Amino acid sequence: MKEIELKLQGKIQRLTNKTFKFDERVGEGWFSAVYFLKTRDIIRKYKPDNIVTMQFFQKKHAVLCGTDEAIALIQTFADHPEKLEIHSLKDGDRIEPFEPVLTIKGAYHDFGFLEGVIDGIFSRRTSVATNVYEVVKAARTSGVQKPVIFMGDRDDHFTQQAGDGYAAFIGGSKAQATHAMNEWWGKSGMGTMPHALIQLFHGDVVAASHAYKEMFPDDQLMALVDYNNDAVTDALRVAREFGKELHSVRLDTSNYMVDQYFCRNPHKMGDFDPTGVNGPLIQALRDALDEEGFKHVNITVSGGFTAKRIEAYERAGVPVNVYGVGRSLLEKTIGFTGDNVMLDGVHEAKAGRKLRENPRLERITF
Numbered sequence: 001m002k003e004i005e006l007k008l009q010g011k012i013q014r015l016t017n018k019t020f021k022f023d024e025r026v027g028e029g030w031f032s033a034v035y036f037l038k039t040r041d042i043i044r045k046y047k048p049d050n051i052v053t054m055q056f057f058q059k060k061h062a063v064l065c066g067t068d069e070a071i072a073l074i075q076t077f078a079d080h081p082e083k084l085e086i087h088s089l090k091d092g093d094r095i096e097p098f099e100p101v102l103t104i105k106g107a108y109h110d111f112g113f114l115e116g117v118i119d120g121i122f123s124r125r126t127s128v129a130t131n132v133y134e135v136v137k138a139a140r141t142s143g144v145q146k147p148v149i150f151m152g153d154r155d156d157h158f159t160q161q162a163g164d165g166y167a168a169f170i171g172g173s174k175a176q177a178t179h180a181m182n183e184w185w186g187k188s189g190m191g192t193m194p195h196a197l198i199q200l201f202h203g204d205v206v207a208a209s210h211a212y213k214e215m216f217p218d219d220q221l222m223a224l225v226d227y228n229n230d231a232v233t234d235a236l237r238v239a240r241e242f243g244k245e246l247h248s249v250r251l252d253t254s255n256y257m258v259d260q261y262f263c264r265n266p267h268k269m270g271d272f273d274p275t276g277v278n279g280p281l282i283q284a285l286r287d288a289l290d291e292e293g294f295k296h297v298n299i300t301v302s303g304g305f306t307a308k309r310i311e312a313y314e315r316a317g318v319p320v321n322v323y324g325v326g327r328s329l330l331e332k333t334i335g336f337t338g339d340n341v342m343l344d345g346v347h348e349a350k351a352g353r354k355l356r357e358n359p360r361l362e363r364i365t366f
Contacts, residue, residue, distance in 0.1 A: 015068035027077040044109040053342035066125035078111040087361035115338040122336040132171025134307040141314035151326040192222040220247035230260040248298035286319040
């Protein structure tokens with residue numbers, strides 16, 4: 001597939017069809033709803049000279065993502081893309097309910113079969129970008145922006161990682177778990193140790209940390225401290241062993257378990273859910289580290305975090321330095337619709353739909 005340069009107001013777009021590595025079968029209609037393919041064939045025979053305007057919108061306040069991908073898709077697989085008139089917003093734009101983000105004007109049979117594919121691109125990318133934006137915003141509720149690590153590799157099919165990672169980047173996450181998630185925006189994946197590493201050292205987090213430090217001496221050392229369900233004890237063990245070399249500890253306690261700290265200190269139990277990662281446990285961990293002079297050690301938390309939960313932690317002053325978030329960022333919360341709203345320059349649309357003028361749209365030239 002030949003790489004196509006996409007120009008936007010005289011500037012070369014960073015993302016082209018080479019970035020996206022499209023499946024060639026898109027052009028064969030393999031991913032299009034069959035009724036679009038049948039309509040294309042009917043219009044090609046009976047209405048080949050009609051010109052339509054199609055516009056795409058959704059119904060929420062959102063962070064737009066997928067414009068470059070959709071435009072590159074059109075240019076790659078539409079018939080006679082040079083004859084199409086396209087206007088678009090940009091990835092990262094904040095959009096309003098019902099605001100058009102993309103319009104395409106041209107012969108329906110040249111591009112109409114791509115409608116559902118474009119809807120799907122916008123829906124997924126914008127959902128992820130918006131979810132990440134809300135989490136990142138929640139993580140600065142206290143007035144200080146806390147980093148958010150995008151950890152969505154285990155929550156969806158691996159083929160989606162590059163696009164999801166780019167959408168997360170558009171939403172505001174600059175730290176991501178896999179190399180694939182960083183592919184479209186030019187960075188590398190990051191991460192330290194999983195539970196598997198500690199398991200292979202028979203639950204000895206200190207020994208696992210030594211092995212990690214020797215193997216990757218240039219990395220900041222982050223120790224995972226919930227393997228034995230005794231986060232405070234294991235965090236102190238690692239801190240005592242590594243001192244200033246320990247950058248942070250990560251807490252990922254299962255939501256079905258109560259940490260041993262509360263079993264040893266039942267008087268610390270109160271009117272809160274003691275399972276999993278919770279505010280009182282994080283505070284106890286912070287206090288224990290501080291009392292022994294390890295104030296430099298940061299605390300990273302993961303496991304079931306959402307924007308709402310992070311905001312609650314920040315408002316309560318829970319001493320978290322970094323949030324790791326996965327599943328909630330991949331929820332599909334936004335759906336896009338493509339509508340034909342003009343026919344040969346005259347309004348013609350489904351009842352309730354009309355062309356919505358949007359001065360923010362920019363003309364795309366190939």
